[in-house]
Amino acid sequence: MTTVLVIEDEHDIQDVLEYNLRAAGFDVLRATQGGQGLQLARESHPDLVLLDLMLPDTSGMDVCRTLKSETSTRCVPVVMLTAKNDEIDRVVGFELGADDYIVKPFSVRELVLRVRAVLRRNDGPGAPSRAIEFGELRIDREAHRVWVQGEEVELTALELKLLVTLFDRKNRVQSRESLLDTVWGMDARISTRTVDAHVKRLREKLGHVRDYIETVRGVGYRFVDEPLTL
Numbered sequence: 001m002t003t004v005l006v007i008e009d010e011h012d013i014q015d016v017l018e019y020n021l022r023a024a025g026f027d028v029l030r031a032t033q034g035g036q037g038l039q040l041a042r043e044s045h046p047d048l049v050l051l052d053l054m055l056p057d058t059s060g061m062d063v064c065r066t067l068k069s070e071t072s073t074r075c076v077p078v079v080m081l082t083a084k085n086d087e088i089d090r091v092v093g094f095e096l097g098a099d100d101y102i103v104k105p106f107s108v109r110e111l112v113l114r115v116r117a118v119l120r121r122n123d124g125p126g127a128p129s130r131a132i133e134f135g136e137l138r139i140d141r142e143a144h145r146v147w148v149q150g151e152e153v154e155l156t157a158l159e160l161k162l163l164v165t166l167f168d169r170k171n172r173v174q175s176r177e178s179l180l181d182t183v184w185g186m187d188a189r190i191s192t193r194t195v196d197a198h199v200k201r202l203r204e205k206l207g208h209v210r211d212y213i214e215t216v217r218g219v220g221y222r223f224v225d226e227p228l229t230l
Contacts, residue, residue: 002119003027005046007037007063008081009056013104017050020108021115034058038066041073048119053082053093061096068097068156075144075157077118081106095197097156100184121183122157132167135227137209139164148209158183159202166213171225173216195220 004021008014009032018028029044031037034055041049049067053060060080067073077099093101099118102111131140138147144160146153155163162183166174174182176192184194199221203210214222 001025001027002048003029003044003046004048004050004115005029005031005037005040005044006050007031007034007055007060008050008052009033009054010052013052016108017111020112024112024116026115032056034060034063038063041067041076042070045072046076048115049076049078050115051078051080051098053080061092064093064096064098071154074154075122077122077157079115079118081111091191091193091197094158094194095201097158099158121161134167135209135212137206137212137227139167148207153205153207155202155205159198159205162198162202163206166221166223170223173219173222175220179220 002025004026006014006017006021006028008017008030011032014030014032018030021028029040029046031040034057037049037051037055040046051060051063055063060082064078064080067076067078074097078097079100079102080093080098081102081104083104099122100114102114131138136149139160140146141160141164144155144157146155146160146163162179165179165182176195179195180192183198199213199215203213206212209228211228212224214224216222
């Protein structure tokens with residue numbers, strides 16, 4: 001059974017989330033503090049984390065940063081749940097590796113649908129098992145592993161999805177709107193700046209092969225057709 005870890009300090013919201021998630025067929029784990037949630041994530045390996053931004057012992061941003069930095073949890077998708085609605089908060093959350101962002105008050109039905117969408121895109125159909133070799137870049141989709149010049153690079157699930165999407169459509173310009181639809185999996189209420197933030201972060205991690213992803217000014221991004229000479 002798919003397990004969702006809810007890290008939320010308001011018991012009423014926890015109760016509502018647990019009831020509806022269980023009704024939708026999920027198993028649910030609960031934590032009221034960031035530290036407790038991190039420990040549960042490390043021990044229980046949930047399939048997804050629903051994470052409140054405002055927690056009594058630490059910020060949800062710090063919890064997300066830790067989840068995405070540790071080997072045992074970095075592939076677990078994170079959906080942030082918060083009362084804040086400023087775009088800057090959403091952008092920062094996505095830069096830290098969050099997979100979606102839901103603002104309180106929220107529709108429980110929409111939340112369940114978005115949880116399913118995140119799980120579906122991270123499960124992804126049809127990925128070939130063999131590793132991709134492209135110049136100095138190597139990608140193993142099933143193992144969620146990427147190497148640059150033989151050195152492993154740690155990517156979040158969303159960053160890997162973005163990289164693979166661009167690679168699969170190499171030499172074709174992808175608009176920011178198209179990437180939002182394909183990588184984020186639904187019409188999330190976020191701006192195209194989120195795509196720019198993720199591409200910037202992905203390029204930083206790719207280091208020597210960062211120029212494999214080209215910016216097409218005023219349109220979007222394109223993965224090169226042939227490996228560049230480094």
